[in-house]
Amino acid sequence: MDQLKNPIISIKDLSFHYGNQYVLENINFELPRGAFLGLVGPNGSGKSTLIKNILGILKPHQGSIFLFDVPIQKFKSWDKIGYVSQKANSFNSGFPATVFEVVSMGLYGKIGLFRFLKKDHKQKVYDALQTVGMREYSSRNIGELSGGQQQRVFIARALVSDPELLILDEPTVGIDAKSVKDFYDLLGRLNKEKGLTMLLVTHDVGAVSDKITHVACINKTLFFHGQSDEFEKIQKEGLSSFYGHDVHVLNHNHGG
Numbered sequence: 001m002d003q004l005k006n007p008i009i010s011i012k013d014l015s016f017h018y019g020n021q022y023v024l025e026n027i028n029f030e031l032p033r034g035a036f037l038g039l040v041g042p043n044g045s046g047k048s049t050l051i052k053n054i055l056g057i058l059k060p061h062q063g064s065i066f067l068f069d070v071p072i073q074k075f076k077s078w079d080k081i082g083y084v085s086q087k088a089n090s091f092n093s094g095f096p097a098t099v100f101e102v103v104s105m106g107l108y109g110k111i112g113l114f115r116f117l118k119k120d121h122k123q124k125v126y127d128a129l130q131t132v133g134m135r136e137y138s139s140r141n142i143g144e145l146s147g148g149q150q151q152r153v154f155i156a157r158a159l160v161s162d163p164e165l166l167i168l169d170e171p172t173v174g175i176d177a178k179s180v181k182d183f184y185d186l187l188g189r190l191n192k193e194k195g196l197t198m199l200l201v202t203h204d205v206g207a208v209s210d211k212i213t214h215v216a217c218i219n220k221t222l223f224f225h226g227q228s229d230e231f232e233k234i235q236k237e238g239l240s241s242f243y244g245h246d247v248h249v250l251n252h253n254h255g256g
Helices: 047-054 099-111 119-131 147-159 177-194 228-232 236-243
Strands: 009-018 021-031 036-040 062-067 081-084 165-169 197-201 214-219 221-227
Touching: 009 047, 021 047, 021 214, 021 221, 036 047, 036 177, 047 062, 047 165, 047 197, 081 147, 099 119, 099 147, 119 147, 147 165, 147 177, 177 197, 214 228, 221 228
Parallel strands: 036 197, 036 214, 081 165, 165 197
Antiparallel strands: 009 021, 009 062, 214 221
16 A cells, blocks of 8 residues: 555654653554544543654653654654644633634744734635635634534634644544534545545544544554554454443444
């Protein structure tokens, strides 16, 4: 498979610990270009710690990380990576900014802080909002939107700099079920139609099973890493032993 020749993320023998407690041990992991990977694992399994290592927020104690074939210590092109966090748990809905202003913040890394937006910059903001179906809300205050709408705006903010990789850390926490489905439909379109590579941290891999192409399952160590159809074949007992309780494996809903 040609995609595997130049993975966007390549992790080799990575370990990370807080004090004497190892959170990640001997992780070997690749994310092919164009893939939509679901990163799953129980609470405290090291998912967020792995993401922080990939984003350069934390440094691994052992092993190496390559981003776009560049060692992370030398990697400078952070505008190639868009990031969406658990907005619903941390965002201040009283923040006095319009949807347009929030999305334009995603351009600061390229144009500089406090710089005026040129005509082409403004068009990029509108284009990003159009992509996520929020163009008509551009002048609304961000705090007036629903949780699902706000998260679409944060997707637009991540997209406005034209990233090649989008990392989402449990972005649907606190969002209602209907909005979650619409949100995952949007991610699926971005992956299939725009070829955007994605890494999604999620507890509910079943809800997005018909969108993802690959799965990485961790609990301090890597339990599984491969294509999503291979993950479906894992017996329920195997996952239950890994998680420590009963779990549901992937359940595709091809009927929509």
